[in-house]
Amino acid sequence: MGPAAGDPTKGQPVQGRYEDQTNGPVGAASTAPGAPAGPESLLSLPAGSPASLSQVTEVAGRLARAMNSVIEGKPDVVHTAITVLLAEGHLLLEDVPGVGKTMLAKTLARSIDCSVRRVQFTPDLLPSDITGVSVFNQDVRDFEFRPGAIFANVVVGDEINRASPKTQSALLESMEEGQVTVDGQTYDLPKPFIVMATQNPIEMEGTYPLPEAQRDRFMARISLGYPSSRAEVAMLDTHGQVSPLETLTAVTDAATVSAMVRAVRSVFTSDAIKQYVVDLSAATRSSSALRLGASPRATLHMLRASRAHAALEGRDHVLPDDVQAIVVNVLAHRVIPTGETQLARRSTAEVLQDLMRRVPVPAAGR
Amino acid sequence: MSRGRVPESLLAGAASAVVAWPLSTLFTPNTWIRPTLAVIAVVVVVGILVRMATTSWVLVMLGQLAGVVLVSGWLYGRGHLWHGLPTLDMVLTFNRLLVDARLTVQNYAAPAPTNRGIILGIGLAIAIAAIIVDHLAVMRRSPAMAGLPLLTAFLISASNSGDALNPMYFVAAGGVWLLMLGRQGISSLRRWSTTVPLSTSGRRSSEDRDGAYGYAAVGRTLAVAGLVTAVALPIVIPHLPTRYLIDGLGRSADATGFSDGQIGLKSTLDLTRSLNNPSKAPVLTYTTNAPVLTPLRVGVLESYANDQWRPDNPDVRYSKRPQVDLPRELDDSIPRETYRLSVDESRIEAPQIAAPTPLVSGDLDGVAWGLDRQTSVASVNRSARSYSFNYLALNPPSGALDQPVEQATGALLPPELQVDPASEPLVRQLVAEVVPEGASRIEAARAIQNYLRQTGGFSYSLQLPETVTNDFGQSERPDAISLFLRSKVGYCVQFATAMVMMARESGIPARMAIGFLPGSADRGTYTVHASDAHAWPELYFDGVGWLRFEPTPSGAQNTVAPPYSLAPTTPDSSDPSTSAPSATARPTNTRPDGANDPGANDPTTTSGTSAGDSSFLGPQARTALLWVLIGLVAGVLGSLAVPLAARTRLRRRLRDAPDEATRVEVEWQSMVERLGDLGVIPPRGSTPRQAGRFFQREAYLEGEESQALIRVVDGVERSRYAPPGTTVTDVRPDTHRVVRAVAGVRRRKDRLRAAWWPSEGLLEWRERREQLVRTVRGPWDRWQERRADKG
Structure with a gap:
């Protein structure tokens, strides 16, 4: 059993409903879309100005420490989650039940002082539950928009493959576009905006696994895997009485994260790096071990994730090493292995590692 | 024992022994086999023992070398050892033996007689081959590479007999080599870690899932097919002329004891040596317009010591001028005719060249040449394959030759008058018997020639007797000239030497000439074979120069005495067919004052370009060394x-x-x-x-x-x-x-x-x-483009 099993916090949310989980002041919960939430903390910055790289590493370090105190023994996973957050991507958590997928999502959400919503996906969840609905207000005699679950900085979509494809589409569309259109009216989603969806690959009965096209919208997929025995013993200690999630306090806020995101955007990528990313994508497309290669969107996501990775290391430019560090997480869920590869029991991760060994790193003068 | 790698070592030793086998066609009797096998055994055993102690290939090789040196010391250097260990003395002994072996190889046609030098030489050569093969096949585990030294050793022993080799030698050598390959392949396979048991019986076992047996069968089939093809194919493909790896044997020796000359004529004559089986290898072919053929001279020798003729230092100025000076002493009154002789495909190596005498002019196709100032012998600075000479045929009247003999004056005689001291008493006695008192030069010369050729009871044989019986009925071995004069058996070298000595004793300057008899004719083209090599005396006459005489009876070789050498009143009954005996004379530039040349008597000052017997390095070796440098x-x-x-x-x-x-x-x-x-x-x-x-x-x-x-x-x-x-x-x-x-x-x-x-x-x-390629091809490509544009 993973940490999630010992989570006694709020109990299960009502099926087909979403719950508000706001950290910090309650008033921030009913945020207007796009408005930065939370008070000015020490680490927060004025809106619109990018953070410096040292700030990025500093804040990211805090974030990682806070998350590692809850998710024990998984620093890599935490690092990837933060990378995706800073790269403005969305995260797909895919693993067997009970290893802490939801826990990871909630921990990240709670570490940031921002609006958080959690959606438990069920087959009867409707698209309007995600996006929101216009309700006729008798007092003003007009339709009034009631925002759906998507209107938050951090959206945790639990067991996304249980919802009907229609509902999944609604979520994925807003993920991609960063805005919601209801009754001809377009509403912007708040910034920063990250969707963390969990998926259970074991129970397939009555589920609608995400098709490739939709998986492609997630920047990275993470599998947590079982904890090591030492981490599991430590978990029993810390989770025995009270969930560490309870004691977790926010270490940063939405504005700071936005500033960090802007800082990440300004990380320099040389032509050689761009070429390298393109080469890697091309290699997946021509590889005989893969039936489907990486899409141009995947190329874009790789570059953004690489920038975030470089920024987390405090570097103002991307190295091929940054690219290699994120390739497997960014590409593994997008490519489809051939039958032979599956028969040979090679995972897509192995195929990608193999490709990385073969694609030469371009030099500057290329 | 696995560190010693016993089976591989034994196979390598066997391979070395097998490639030495064809040597049995070159040397007889086969007394060399046992010592050679012993040396190979030493290499194998030392190799195994040292390998068990160390893995350093240097140590293994050193151990094997030391073993070979020790054993060869015990086998051949007895009496020159210090407590069983080799000494400097032994090295000198070995050098002597090897020089001996080299001479034997140069002088004899296959099969050559086996002597101690030959045994030592074969033993050491095969030992070195065995060490190299052992190193490659066992230490380096690459028997395929070991095939190269094996092939070299095999070729050296196989290619020098001049005859087709029995295929069984090749099959044996190839078979052992394939065995080595197979053995190494199997042991490499065994080193692969595998859980599948290998078939040890060579048959397909039920566990042979990888089909290793199949590969092995294919390999065996290919090997056998290769061997069979190698043996069978030569029957259908044309043969190229044989190329020899080392001097001697194949080209073999001839009756006079010098080799036919692709490498160079040996200008040292040893009178003690028997000869057998002269080679029929062609030396040169020529055409001539002369009605009477003359022998072709290659060199002359004046110094005789210790049963051997030794060459003098050459004194030649090479040039490409066609004309040469006639001998100064040649009187204009001597009747003469000019003839032309054109040589093709001469295999004689520089500086030697076969030429008639005396020369008037020559056309050597761009090769610089000249006459020796002392001996008037023609020589070239690089081998000439085809050339032509104009020469004089002299026919001096008896009157011109009728001149008094020179009287011995003082102790210091010119070299052409020095008689070998060992045989001088016997020679003097014979001269007193044969030459009438008060005879003129030509009379004395005719008497001596007649004595050796007809009346003396001499017989021609390539096999020399070992001993003669003295007056007391005991066997003894005197010096070579005495042996010949007493046993009356010999070949042209002995006849010519005896005549030279007897002429000198009579007071006629005389010297030894070597060269070739005119050879056999085929539709106007004459071919000189190695067996036509010949030696004859030349005697000096004032006003004429050096004249050829012919004391050798017409035995195995068709030797013809020149007309002036025969008494005018006595027709030569031995040569009834010779209607017009060949008229040749060899005037040369003798030393004008007849003074002694100090270098001429010194046997150690052999010429720089002729093969002396005290040096391993012949001219070809020196050239090779130069090229290597x-x-x-x-x-x-x-x-x-x-x-x-x-x-x-x-x-x-x-x-x-x-x-x-x-x-x-x-x-x-x-x-x-x-x-x-x-x-x-x-x-x-x-x-x-x-x-x-x-x-x-x-x-x-x-x-x-x-x-x-x-x-x-x-x-x-x-x-x-x-x-x-x-x-x-x-x-x-x-x-x-x-x-x-x-x-x-x-x-x-x-x-x-x-x-x-x-x-x-x-x-x-x-x-x-x-x-560069772009630069060179650029214009061409542009031209092509332009053409395409036009089209």
């Missing part, structure tokens, strides 16, 4: 080409680099290439950082060197990936430091390869070549 110098210079190209390439690229970032990139690439040459090659898709970590791990860099590497990697990353405007530092000192540090931990082989064969240098040369 030239090759070495060229090799050293050539080996600098690649490293220099690498340096040039790096300098040029650094100079051409537009900015500091490019320079850093060039430095990095150069460093990676150099480390790659040192054998440290990072995986293909490595980033600079990964490559740096790889270098650090592979070369165990630490401390300052590790820091240098980190600085290099950092510099490269910044130059490649950082935003423009970032300061990039020069990494050159750091790359040098890293390369030095990595080189320090690599093997010497890798360091040598990196220094002498850098891949950057190869790349540079390849680029230069491509550029």
